[in-house]
Amino acid sequence: MSKHPLCNSACALVLLIFCLAFGAGTAAAQSTTDGAIGGVVKDPQGAVVQNATVTVKNEETNKEATGTTDDQGRFRIAALQPGNYTVTINATGFSAFTQQKVVVEVGRITPLDVDLSIGGASETVQVTSEAPVINTQQQDFSSNVNQVSINNLPINGRRWSNYALLTPGAVPDGTFGLISFRGISGLLNNNTVDGGDNNQAFFAEERGRTRISYSISQSAIREFQVNTSSYSAEYGRSAGGVVNAVTKSGTNDFHGDAFYFQRNNKWGARNPRSFITQNVNGVFTPVAFKPVDVRHQFGGTIGGPIKKDTAFFFFSYDQQKRNFPGVSTFTALDFLNRADTCLLTAARASSVSLATCPAFTGTSNPSRSGTTNGPTLGTGKGLTTTQVTNSLNFLNSISGQVPRRGDQKLFLPKVDWNINSKNTFTAT
16 A cells, blocks of 8 residues: 655654654753763872773662763763762773762762772772762852752741742742842743743743642652853753752652641731721721631652662652631721711601711711811711611621632652663653
């Protein structure tokens, strides 16, 4: 059976578009979701060592990557998933060098300069601390918020991006959660998660900022980088800051956690400006009020191997139940105390529901105590006490607490597949 040339052309075009889209997405992900290790290898006299083999192995997944030093003794192993790595360097005539727990952070090049020993036994550096070394190879103004900070620093509402306020030059912008970097509007920031756009369709605001607490659970974030100035080209687009986060992944060991947080305003003081208007013994007056605000946040994560050293899974669940009714009140009751308002007696209101009060000047207003100066000309419209009471009772019926909830459920499944030493497939 023959195929029409037009069909072949259409299929080829679709395949080309798919390849271009996939390639572009891969290139972007490689530049914004990983890190690198780089440095210089020298001998004991300080001369550079050429053609040394550098092998790095992820201590959580055992994935390896290799490279060699150039004619200046330099090496750089890129496209490394954030985590702890073991670095091994071998060169002819020199002892093997091994250093464990070399920390790779998202968006950073971890520097590692090594002096090899001549021949003999191999050298192993055992690092017990997981703090990253000082980065001297990049000129950007950026800060990294790692897992230790995310897990241990207190935060209101578990909105992980608020940790960006730890960055020098970052301040709150308004009362809705925006952050300003270097004095630039919070509408000019960029927020990415795993290399994907995490901004709302309108304005450059983080997704969910004004409607839900967050769109990615704090327990699913491994770490994130905050770029504030002079960052490299892959972080372009926005004039403000760039918050670039990566989520957790599965490893060769099963791991997980669970959490539950409760917040109840019964445990706190009343807002001194919180009042509602109530009918107290026939008099409508402002009354101190403490609205309900109860929040429950719970969930957990689990991750592990599908096939050891090859495929891994991770899953995050996060749920919030919040009851925080709005407060409706009315305060424009001064009309009852105005000099041009009079309450009609039953005799005055016998013929019509709204009658005309006689003009008065400097007379006592029955709705208030004391003498007031009324208008010299004209008449005031009168209301019966029944009409006033019914109106105020209606207003009182729609004031007070107005039902309002903030419930949400968040799921984050993730699969990582190490196809080979140079290719990895990730689906989130």
